[in-house]
Amino acid sequence: MAHTKTLTILIPVYNGEKDIRGLLECFTAYSNGPGGEEFLRDCELLVVNNRSEDGTLETVESFQDRIANLRIVTPDTHMPSAEENVFRSFSLAQGEFTWVLGCDDIVRFEAFPEVLQVAREGRYDLAVFNFMSCDGNGRIGSVCNFRMKERVYEGDVLSLTQRVGYWWLIAGFSGQIVRTSRVANYNHAALVRLTSPIYSHVTAYIECLAGRPAAIVNIQNVIYRIVDNDVPHWKRAAARVGVFDEYFWTLGYVRQIAYLERKGIVGRDYLVRMIETNREFLFRPTRVIFEKLLNQLSIMNSKCEPRNRMSREEFEELVTYFEDRDLLSRPYMASVRKIFDAIEKGQQVRQAEFDTAQWQLNCYLSSYLLAPNFAAVEADYEIYQLGGRFYAVHRLFQGALIERIRYLDDVEFAPIVLEAASREEMSKRIREDGIGMNIDGLCPSAMAYCSRPRETGALAWHPTIPPRSMSDSEFGKTLSPTQAALHGAQAELRNAYRRSNPFLTRVAAWVTAQHIKITRWLLKRRGTVPSHC
Numbered sequence: 001m002a003h004t005k006t007l008t009i010l011i012p013v014y015n016g017e018k019d020i021r022g023l024l025e026c027f028t029a030y031s032n033g034p035g036g037e038e039f040l041r042d043c044e045l046l047v048v049n050n051r052s053e054d055g056t057l058e059t060v061e062s063f064q065d066r067i068a069n070l071r072i073v074t075p076d077t078h079m080p081s082a083e084e085n086v087f088r089s090f091s092l093a094q095g096e097f098t099w100v101l102g103c104d105d106i107v108r109f110e111a112f113p114e115v116l117q118v119a120r121e122g123r124y125d126l127a128v129f130n131f132m133s134c135d136g137n138g139r140i141g142s143v144c145n146f147r148m149k150e151r152v153y154e155g156d157v158l159s160l161t162q163r164v165g166y167w168w169l170i171a172g173f174s175g176q177i178v179r180t181s182r183v184a185n186y187n188h189a190a191l192v193r194l195t196s197p198i199y200s201h202v203t204a205y206i207e208c209l210a211g212r213p214a215a216i217v218n219i220q221n222v223i224y225r226i227v228d229n230d231v232p233h234w235k236r237a238a239a240r241v242g243v244f245d246e247y248f249w250t251l252g253y254v255r256q257i258a259y260l261e262r263k264g265i266v267g268r269d270y271l272v273r274m275i276e277t278n279r280e281f282l283f284r285p286t287r288v289i290f291e292k293l294l295n296q297l298s299i300m301n302s303k304c305e306p307r308n309r310m311s312r313e314e315f316e317e318l319v320t321y322f323e324d325r326d327l328l329s330r331p332y333m334a335s336v337r338k339i340f341d342a343i344e345k346g347q348q349v350r351q352a353e354f355d356t357a358q359w360q361l362n363c364y365l366s367s368y369l370l371a372p373n374f375a376a377v378e379a380d381y382e383i384y385q386l387g388g389r390f391y392a393v394h395r396l397f398q399g400a401l402i403e404r405i406r407y408l409d410d411v412e413f414a415p416i417v418l419e420a421a422s423r424e425e426m427s428k429r430i431r432e433d434g435i436g437m438n439i440d441g442l443c444p445s446a447m448a449y450c451s452r453p454r455e456t457g458a459l460a461w462h463p464t465i466p467p468r469s470m471s472d473s474e475f476g477k478t479l480s481p482t483q484a485a486l487h488g489a490q491a492e493l494r495n496a497y498r499r500s501n502p503f504l505t506r507v508a509a510w511v512t513a514q515h516i517k518i519t520r521w522l523l524k525r526r527g528t529v530p531s532h533c
Contacts, residue, residue: 003093003094003095003096003180003181004094005042005043005044005094005095005096006042006043006095006096006097006116006119006120007042007043007044007095007096007097007098007099007115007116007119007177008043008044008046008093008094008095008097008098008099008180009043009044009045009046009099009101010046010048010086010089010090010093010098010099010100010101011023011045011046011047011048011100011101011102011103012048012050012082012085012086012089012100013047013048013049013050013052013056013060013103014049014050014051014052014056014078014082014085015052015053015054015056016052016056016103016104017052017054017055017056017059019103019104020047020056020059020060020103021059023101023103023104023105023107024059024060024063024067024070026107026109027045027063027067027070027107028063028066028067030109030112031067031068031069035109035112035113038113038116039069039112039116040068040069042116042120043069043095043116044069044071044093044094044095045067045069045070045071046071046073046089046092046093046094047060047070047071047072047073048073048074048075048085048088048089048092049072049073049074050075050078050079050082050085051074051075051077051078057072057074060072073089073092075088080197080240080241081192081197081198081237082173083188083192083197083198083199083200083201084188084189084192084197084200086100086173086201087183087186087188087201087204088188090180090183090184090186091184091185093180093184095119095180096119096122096179096180096181097119097122097127097177097178097179097180098177098178098180098183099115099174099176099177100173100174101173101174101222102173102174102224102225104225105174105222105223105224105225106134106138106222106223106225107221107222108132108220108221108222108223111219111220111221112221114219114221115129115177115219115221118177118217118219119177122179123213123215124154124213124214124215125178125179125182125209125212125213125214126157126170126176126177126178126179126205126209126212126214126215127176127177127214127215127217128160128169128170128175128176128214128215128216128217129175129176129177129216129217129219129220129221129222130144130145130146130148130216130217130218130219130220131144131145131172131174131175131220131221131222131223131224132144132145132220132222132223132224133145133223133224133225133226134223134224134225134226135225135226135227136225136227138225140223141226142278142279142280143220144218144220144279145168145175145278145279146164146216146218146277146278146279146408147279147406147407147408147410148216148218148407148408148409148410149407149409149410150218150409150410151217151218151219152215152216152217152218153215153216153218153408153409154213154214154215155214155215155387155388156209156210156211156212156213156214157205157206157209157210157212157214158206158210158211158265158266158270159387159388160214160216160387161202161206161274162270162273162274162275162386162387162388163275163277163386163387163388163389163408164216164275164276164277164278164387164408165274165275165276165277165278165285166199166202166257166274166276166285167199167202167276167285168276168277168278169202169216170201170202170205171199171202172224172226173201174221174222174224175221175222175224178205178209182208182209182212183204183205183208186204186207186208188200188201188204191203191204191207191256191259194255194259195252195255195256195259196241196243196247196248196252196253196255196256197241198237198248198252199248199252199253199256200256202256203256203257203259203260206260206265206266207260207263207265210265216408232502234248238307239307242307243307244296244299244307244308244309244310245296245299245308246292246293246295246296246299249288249289249292250289250292250293250296250318251310251314251317251318253285253289254271254289254317254318254321255317257270257271258321268324268325269325269372271285271286271325272284272286272322272325272326272372273372273373273386275369275370275373275386275405277405277406277408279406282369282402282405282406283369284369284372286322286326286329287364287365289322290329290332290361290364291361293318293336294336294354294357294358294361296308296310297336297339297340297343297349297354297357298354300343301339301343301348301349301354310340312344315340319333319336319337326372328364328367328371328372329364331360331363331364332357332360332361332363332364334360335353335356335357335360336357338353338357339353339354339357351491351492368398369402370384370386370401370402370405373385373386375390375423376423377395378392378426378427378430379430379431379434379436380394380395380396380434380435380436380437381393381394381395381418381430381434382395382398383423383426384401386405389411389419389420389421390419390420390421390422390423390425390426391405391411391417391418391419392417392418392419392420392426392429392430393416393417393418394415394416394417394434394435394439396439396450397416397417397446397449397450399449399450400413400416400417400446400449401417403449404417413446414433415433415434415435415442416435416442416446416449418430418433418434486516486519486520489516490513490516490517490520493509493510493512493513493516494509494513
C-alpha cells in the first residue's frame with residue numbers, strides 16, 4: 001500500500017467502549033485546536049475493531065463526522081490477542097510510520113508535534129520515546145521511563161534490547177513508532193504458532209528491524225498505564241491459550257529467544273547477558289524467569305487443573321536452555337529438577353525442598369548483576385561490555401557502575417567509571433585516566449560507592465551464608481510439638497501470601513503469619529523456644 005500519510009495512529013481495540021470514548025474526545029479537541037491542521041493533513045487515525053461484543057463500534061462511529069481523518073475497520077475475524085490484531089492491522093496503515101496506541105493510554109498532545117517531526121525526519125526505523133507511566137487509577141508513577149540527559153540515544157534494535165531489555169524497551173506498544181513497511185507483511189501468525197502470543201510483537205520487531213537504525217528519543221509522548229499485578233488476567237489468558245499459568249514468562253519467552261537464535265539474529269548469550277533497565281529498576285530477565293518457574297512448581301505441587309502441569313518435555317526444554325547457557329544457574333536448576341522429578345512421580349514435595357531451591361535462587365540473584373557481561377580485568381579496573389559499549393569500573397567501586405548504568409547517555413563517572421566504544425579505546429582510557437589504589441583524593445560522593453574494604457578481599461554483593469536449614473527430623477529433636485506446629489504454620493502462611501493467590505487470601509495469610517510470629521516471640525521471651533529459632 002502506498003503511504004500517503006506521515007504517521008498512522010493505530011488504535012487496536014476489543015471491548016474498549018469504556019476507554020475509547022475519552023481518547024477520541026481528546027483527538028477531537030486536538031483536531032480543532034492550534035495543531036489540528038497539521039494533524040489532519042499528515043496523520044490518519046485508524047481504529048481496528050477486533051470484533052468487539054460491546055458498544056465499541058457504535059462509540060467509534062459516533063466520531064466519524066467529528067474527526068476528519070478517522071478511519072474505522074472491522075475485520076471479518078476476531079484475533080485472540082492484541083499482538084495478533086496489531087500485526088494484521090499494519091497492512092491497513094497508510095502512514096510511513098505507525099504509532100500503536102492503546103485505547104486506555106493518555107496522549108501528551110503538547111509533545112505530539114515533536115513525535116510527528118521524528119517521523120518526518122525518518123532517520124530511524126524504530127523510535128522509542130521516553131514515555132511517562134501511571135497505574136490503573138491514573139496515578140503518575142514515573143515522569144519518564146529512562147534516565148537521559150540528551151535528546152537521542154542511538155543504536156540498533158539488538159544493542160538497545162541488550163542495553164535496556166526486551167520488556168522495558170518495546171513491550172509497551174504505545175512507547176514507539178515503527179516504519180510501517182518493515183512490519184506490514186510479516187508472518188506474525190507463524191511466530192505465534194512456534195512461540196507464544198504474549199510479547200511476540202517484541203520478537204517480531206527484533207526480526208524485522210535487526211541491523212536497522214533505531215533510537216530512544218527523550219520525548220514523553222504518552223502516559224502509559226502499567227498494570228503488572230493483574231494476576232487473574234494472566235491466568236485467564238493462559239487458560240484461554242491452554243498453557244500453564246507462568247508459561248508466558250518462562251517457556252513462552254524462552255521459545256521466542258530460541259527462535260531468534262535459530263534465525264541467526266541473536267547469539268546464544270543474548271538472553272543471559274541482557275539487562276532490563278528503566279528509571280527505577282535494573283535486573284537480569286533471568287531473575288523473573290527463575291522466580292516464575294519456582295512458582296509454577298509450587299502450583300503443580302498442589303491440586304491443580306491438568307493444563308497447569310508442565311510436561312517433562314516442556315520442563316526439559318526450559319531447564320536445558322539455561323543449563324547450556326548460564327553456568328551460574330546450574331545449582332538452582334539442580335534443585336528445581338529434584339522438585340519436578342518428585343512431583344512427576346506423584347509425591348508431595350516438602351516445603352524444605354522449596355526453601356532449598358529458593359536459597360539457590362537467592363545465591364544466583366546475589367551474584368554481581370553484570371557478571372555475565374564481564375569482558376576483562378585491566379590494572380585495577382573490571383571491564384564489562386553491554387549494548388555494544390565498554391564500561392570499566394574500579395574494582396573497589398562496583399556499585400558505581402550499577403548506579404550509573406541507569407543513565408543511558410551519561411554513564412561515565414571518571415575516574416571510577418569509564419566508558420569507551422572499543423576495547424582498545426578502553427585500554428587507553430585506563431592508562432591515561434586510571435587512578436590505581438590512590439583513592440584518598442576522591443570526593444566524598446564517589447566514596448559512597450566503595451563496596452570493598454581496601455585491606456581485605458571481601459566479596460561485594462554476596463550475602464553471608466545463612467544457617468543450614470533443619471530437616472523435619474531435626475526439628476522434632478529440638479522443638480516441642482506445639483513449637484514445631486507454630487513454625488510449620490508460619491512457613492505455610494508465608495508461602496501463601498508470597499504466591500499468586502487472590503488478594504484477600506494473601507492479606508489474611510500475612511496478618512495470621514504476623515500473629516504467629518508475635519506468639520513465637522513471646523514464647524521465646526519466656527524461654528520456651530530454642531535460641532536458634
